[in-house]
Amino acid sequence: MKRYHFMLTRREAWEFAVRIVWEQRKFWVGRGILLACLLAVNFWLMSWVSVFLLAFLAVIWVIVVVSLYKQIQKEQCESERTVWLDEGWLKLEYGEYVEAPLECIEVIRVTQKLLMLGRYWAKKQLAWYVIPLRVFESPQERESFISRIRLAKASQETVSSASVFDWEKAFFRFRFRLDEHAWLEVSEEILGTQFSGRLGNEDSLKRQKTYLAVYGGICVLFGCFWVLFNRGRMGLTVLFVLVFLYIALLRNRLLSPRERSKKLLKRGQLQSDIYGDCELAVFEEYVVQRKNEKETAMFHWDSLGWVVDTEHAFCLVKKDCRVFLLTLKNGVWNQEQAQAFLTMCERKGLTYVRGQTKKFLPGWFFGVLSGICIVSYLMAMVLLAVRDGRREAAKGNAKEESVSWEQTEEFRPKEYHLKGITVLSD
Secondary structure, three states, X not given: OOOEEEXXXXXXXXXXXXXXXXXXXHHOHHHHHHHHHHHHHHHHHOHHHHHHHHHHHHHHHHHHHHHHHHHHHHHHOOOOEEEEEOOOEEEEEOOOEEEEXXXXXXXXXXXXXXXXXXXXXXXXXXXXXXXXXXXXXXXXXXXXXXXHHHHHHHHOOOOOXXXXXXXXXXXXXXXXXXXXXXXXXXXXXXXXXXXXOOOOOHHHHHHHHHHHHHHHHHHHHHHHHHHHHHOOHHHHHHHHHHHHHHHHHHHHHHEOHHHHHHHHHHXXXXXXXXXXXXXXXXXXXXXXXXXXXXXXXXXXXXXXXXXXXXXXXXXXXXXXXXXXXXXXXXXXXXXXXHHHHHHHHHHOOOEEEEOOOOXXXXXXHHHHHHHHHHHHHHHHHHHHHHHHHHHHHHHHHHHHHHHHHHHHHHOOOEEEEEOOEEEEEO
């Protein structure tokens, strides 16, 4: 089958980033309803407050797109990629190697410049494979490529892939079964280790703490300014946005990883396509992770930075801390094999890290804070609206009384005294 070689251009990367965010819109129904209610209340009280909130949301959307663009640019605009179809499989090479059965491709989008192939790695999250349309020689070739994917999906037949790996040369082959309970345990241990700053992110954590302290100070100062000088609805809205974002930042930093993972799984936003029979194979040049005898991913040793030894698993972590290759300890034969595996990781330049847990705050704490923030804001907006209404009414009454007094002065008869006789004149 023909192989397609490409690097994304910047325009294609921008389009890809925008489309990824846009494709998530159908999962925002609940948040959209809450946001619509807040905007409706603000529009009723003061229309320009709703305009401010909409502008603020637009800024957040732009920030999300820009950060996603930078990530795509780093990963897909600086090195060549190769994509091809091979007997029911989608295969991708970019220094590393990934293959997935075509039956897992559930979303196909053809945009102005891109062919986007999406698979659900969580109930509400899509992982995308992207191919520029310019690599196809004609629209007919592109449609033939898409048709092969659709036919494989419609047949629902899994075809065995001709393996590119010589499994007999693997030093270690750890097989284990991963379910939701095990995944939650391992993710809590890994995230706890990452949040402790032991995966080369100590400086980043210090910057986060400094940022939170400065941001909190700004919220306090602005709140004091509003109480002492402003007390207006616009200032209250700005204060609400600042405080609500601060609560969100605190939640992201201090929420228990286990609760975070549980909620993300429940919402369908945490990877759940890894459940089942898994395998980690260790070769001299690379490491291979395979799931359910289907999806396979290969990573070179120089892309890995740490081996984390937790209570329940060994985990190889990429240098960008965005990919974790794990094997449960119940898949390791004995202590000697575990020690040999760690020795090989050390020989390949990986840093050994002992898994660590930290104390975090429960999720209900931040839920209560957010609820208090929203209720306080709405009540304060209503009270301020009532106050401003009374002030306007008082001003109107005062103006009417002033006009009435001026009219009385203007038409009051003048008195003239002439030799003891009083004459009234208009």
